Amino acid sequence: MSETTPNPEKDPQDWVTGDEPMTGPQSSYLHTLAQEAGETASDELTKAEASEEIDRLQAETGRGQ
Numbered sequence: 001m002s003e004t005t006p007n008p009e010k011d012p013q014d015w016v017t018g019d020e021p022m023t024g025p026q027s028s029y030l031h032t033l034a035q036e037a038g039e040t041a042s043d044e045l046t047k048a049e050a051s052e053e054i055d056r057l058q059a060e061t062g063r064g065q
Contacts, residue, residue: 019046019047019048020046020047021045021046021047022045022046022047022049022050023047023050026047026050026051026054027041027043027050029054030045030050030053030054030057033054033057033058033061033063034057036057036061036063037057037060037061039057041053
């Protein structure tokens with residue numbers, strides 16, 4: 001019997017919609033994380049770019065752990 005990941009993660013660069021503009025929730029969370037990290041967030045990111053930036057900022061701020 002093999003184990004499967006309940007929610008397998010796909011690399012954001014492989015997302016079919018990854019090149020679309022980031023969503024409203026992504027933008028909101030990204031700006032919150034950036035503010036906590038003392039950084040500014042771009043409003044011009046794609047969904048994939050925003051996801052990667054959120055991951056980076058979560059690691060930096062300790063959120064999402």
